[in-house]
Amino acid sequence: MKINHIELLRFQLPLVRPFRTSFGTQNHRDVILVRVETDAAEGWGECVVGVDPFYNEEYTDAAYGVLVRWLIPMVFAHGPLAAEDFAGVVSNVVGNKGAKAAFEMALLDAQLRADGVSLTTYLGGTRTAVPVGVSIGITPTVDDLVAVSQGYVADGYARLKLKIEPGFDVEPVRRVREAVGDSVMLQVDANAAYTEADIDHLAQLDEFNLLLIEQPFEPDDLLTHATMAKRVSTPVCLDESIVSLGATRTALELAACSVVNVKVGRVGGLLASRDIHDLCAAHGVPVWCGGMLETGVGRAANVALASLPNFTLPGDISASARYFDRDITEPWVLQGSSLAVPTTPGLGVNVDEAFVASLGATRGLFRP
Numbered sequence: 001m002k003i004n005h006i007e008l009l010r011f012q013l014p015l016v017r018p019f020r021t022s023f024g025t026q027n028h029r030d031v032i033l034v035r036v037e038t039d040a041a042e043g044w045g046e047c048v049v050g051v052d053p054f055y056n057e058e059y060t061d062a063a064y065g066v067l068v069r070w071l072i073p074m075v076f077a078h079g080p081l082a083a084e085d086f087a088g089v090v091s092n093v094v095g096n097k098g099a100k101a102a103f104e105m106a107l108l109d110a111q112l113r114a115d116g117v118s119l120t121t122y123l124g125g126t127r128t129a130v131p132v133g134v135s136i137g138i139t140p141t142v143d144d145l146v147a148v149s150q151g152y153v154a155d156g157y158a159r160l161k162l163k164i165e166p167g168f169d170v171e172p173v174r175r176v177r178e179a180v181g182d183s184v185m186l187q188v189d190a191n192a193a194y195t196e197a198d199i200d201h202l203a204q205l206d207e208f209n210l211l212l213i214e215q216p217f218e219p220d221d222l223l224t225h226a227t228m229a230k231r232v233s234t235p236v237c238l239d240e241s242i243v244s245l246g247a248t249r250t251a252l253e254l255a256a257c258s259v260v261n262v263k264v265g266r267v268g269g270l271l272a273s274r275d276i277h278d279l280c281a282a283h284g285v286p287v288w289c290g291g292m293l294e295t296g297v298g299r300a301a302n303v304a305l306a307s308l309p310n311f312t313l314p315g316d317i318s319a320s321a322r323y324f325d326r327d328i329t330e331p332w333v334l335q336g337s338s339l340a341v342p343t344t345p346g347l348g349v350n351v352d353e354a355f356v357a358s359l360g361a362t363r364g365l366f367r368p
């Protein structure tokens with residue numbers, strides 16, 4: 001592909017309700033979109049990093065800076081490239097995987113649109129619809145959590161993920177389990193808020209038949225996750241720890257988890273995500289697709305990824321209405337408890353540029 005120009009669009013998109021985790025509260029997304037234009041097609045990618053470096057070390061100002069100062073110049077200096085070449089071309093840039101993932105997504109979208117191939121077909125997807133769940137932030141009261149949970153079950157979601165933190169864990173989970181019954185799949189996410197001293201406390205969650213407990217401890221503390229996995233019956237899942245194929249291999253060898261959350265923006269792109277999927281499949285370890293409150297663009301990538309065969313658990317890939325009053329693409333709509341996998345070329349969604357402009361988006365244009 002020869003790239004004619006690249007644009008970065010940046011704007012804020014309010015969330016329908018604040019999203020609180022153990023590391024902070026988000027009221028809106030600070031979105032960066034990468035738009036790549038070639039002679040044959042345009043392509044879009046979404047940068048999902050947070051406005052603060054609280055989930056991981058990335059944040060939107062830094063991602064924008066690394067795109068402008070390094071990633072875009074490196075790609076222009078390289079000349080024509082295929083999307084598969086991108087990771088190698090920018091390999092001197094350490095980390096910054098959310099920024100890289102967005103750029104690779106835009107290149108893949110452009111390449112696949114030009115080739116007339118859908119992302120699901122390209123990645124090796126085998127499903128036409130993917131079962132999805134919903135992630136529920138920490139609420140002011142447990143009664144609120146029960147009410148919100150029941151609302152999402154009424155919407156059709158068959159799997160709920162509850163955010164937990166010290167002081168908001170066993171009792172809230174008990175109350176939600178009682179309220180929604182045993183037929184709803186339930187899991188919890190700690191975002192690294194606990195320490196080894198909490199393992200016995202967390203073992204109380206075993207009685208609620210949870211699908212998994214996600215990332216109780218610090219991302220680089222695989223051994224404590226391995227200790228926990230031996231002491232509790234609830235499957236341990238890793239999120240923040242899974243930053244690369246190598247990190248995944250280490251986690252599996254150490255038996256630090258029996259389930260893996262794959263996030264495109266955390267591992268550096270769709271191609272790295274597919275490699276991690278394949279590695280986990282070879283180890284008989286199921287994976288599921290995590291979410292970062294994506295707009296319709298990043299959601300399209302997640303839906304295509306989740307159509308791969310070893311994504312056997314529902315992802316954090318909810319309908320657009322769970323996040324935004326209006327999405328920047330065609331809205332993602334729940335069908336039963338699933339989202340349909342697009343079959344049109346590339347990501348299979350179109351950005352509503354007029355709506356994005358109405359949000360006050362800034363546009364930066366970059367030429368070779």
Ligand code: NPG
Binds near residue numbers: 021136191293317
């Ligand atoms: O539905 O996209 C969603 C949200 C899923 O809980 C979710 N994401 O820790 O996994 C997480 C959390 C998150 C959100 C992390 C935003 C980082 C940023």
